[in-house]
Amino acid sequence: MSVPRWLRPFSAAVLVVLLVVSPPAQAQSGPPGRVDPALADALDQALLGFAARYGVEGVSAAVVLPDGGVWVGADGYSTAEEPVEPDMAFGIGSATKTVTAALLLRLDEQGLVDLDASVETYLPWLSAYPNIPGSVTLRQLLAHRSGIFNYTNNPDIQAVLWADPGHIVTPDELLSLVGPPLFAPGTRWSYSNTNFYLAGLVAETVKGASVPEVYAASFFEPLGMTHTRFGWEPVPDGQRWAHGWGTLSDGTDIDLTTLSPNSNFSAAFSSGGLVSTAEEQARWAAALFGGDVVRPASLTEMTTLSTFTSSFPGGRAVGYGLGCFALELGGERVWAHSGRIAGYSGSMGYNPARRVGLAVLTNRSGSGNPDAMLAELHRVVVLNPVAAEDTPETASGIELHEVGPNPTTANVTARFAVPSGSSARIEVLDALGRKVRVLDLGGAREGEAEVNMSGLAPGVYAVRLVAGAEAAVRFVTVTR
Secondary structure, eight states: OEEEEOOOOOOOOOOOOOOOHHHOOOOOSSSSOOOOHHHHHHHHHHTTHHHHHHHHHHEEEEEEESSEEEEEEEEEEEEETEEEOOTTEEEOOGGGGHHHHHHHHHHHHTTTTTTTGGGGOOOGGGOOOTTSSSBBBBBHHHHTOSSOOOGGGGGTHHHHHOOOOTOOOHHHHHHHHOOOOOTTTTSSSOHHHHHHHOOOOOOHHTTTSSSHHIIIIIITTTTOOTTTTTTTTEEEEEEEBOOOOOEEESOOOOEEEGGEEEEEEEEHHHHHEEEEEEEHHHHHHHHHHHTTSOOOHHHHHOOOOOEEEEEEETEEEEEOOOOOOEEEETTTTEEEEEETTTTTTEEEEETTTTTTEEEEESSBBSSSSSHHHHHHHHHHHOHHHHHHHOOTTTOOOOEHHHESSSSSSSSSEEEEEEEEOOEEEEEEOOTOOEEEEEEEEEEEOEEEEEEEEEEEESSEEEEEEEETEEEEEEEEEOOO
């Protein structure tokens, strides 16, 4: 069998087919709160066409609002015969690290571990692996400041993962792949899956139970996360995987769901082995970073950063805490983590100022950019007047009835109405909230205005009608 290669983009022909046949995004609201119709419509518009535009088969997304209202949506396909639906589970990859970090913080609260104790305190047998310094602390593991080599960077892991996909990979197989340390513990920052693999082994040791048992009892069962589990566990009755897709080294697309998930997900273990739904990931982000999972002091530790900068479309990462990235999306802080594993990629996050959780999951690894997708949905929430300012739905008297065609490659027509005596304008904002077009409407009270969208890069843009201190927003997708 060929070794999978995850970095080949979709062909243009496949993209065109997906753009034509992708079903509309599905919006739902959940108790106890509700999703304002204007926000739900804006999120629907933003999600529509994500799969084609980002080069993935399908996308599932969710937004959890402060009052408990939940929007969920899906775009694209699980297979050629089955669309992606919001209740389907996806591999979440390294977003698993947020759960592992929370668990170690919880164990520290309970006095079962000390984050500043060495890993060999809990795993004395690590002396059998000379490339793993036993003096590294648990805190250094969770902060990626251990210097320990990332086992997924060893080319020999391909044989471990693919020789027998049904095989449950053992710790010895993985830890034997760890090369020499990159630097002295605590002196630098370097991302390593080995850190969180070891953290999971510590949790198993001190709790005397398996990682699936510990995670379920600690978090998933109390929080009602019934679709979240480790990928090598049996699929519960009535639940479904979204089929995960990859590309073989000979260029052939493959439905990886036809293979056993055991080797890939057990190798990822506590660094990236969970599966979940977009809704449960958004709820988890809101619960964790909203203060409902660990104590305030622990959350402060989790969000204390090692600083660096890394940009992506729509935002940038500005640091890493304990199992979480700090992102800046449109100038606002979002605690987040993305992840990839065979067949899947995704991103989840939480805006503490607006108390909003978000998640995006896709069923192709290597292609797409889930962080950029998350940034687009986040921008919708920020720019939507009801979501951002909690204003009454009909209080302003300003109306942006329709903006179309949507999607568009050139101009759009905006139908509007503003209160008498108001001077109005239409602004177009990109993913960073920057104004890329401004059209002065003068004293017009209502009518239609043509907005030039030609020359803009493909993506979702906010078309905002502004009159005095009031604003109304709709979202338009620009395609080539």
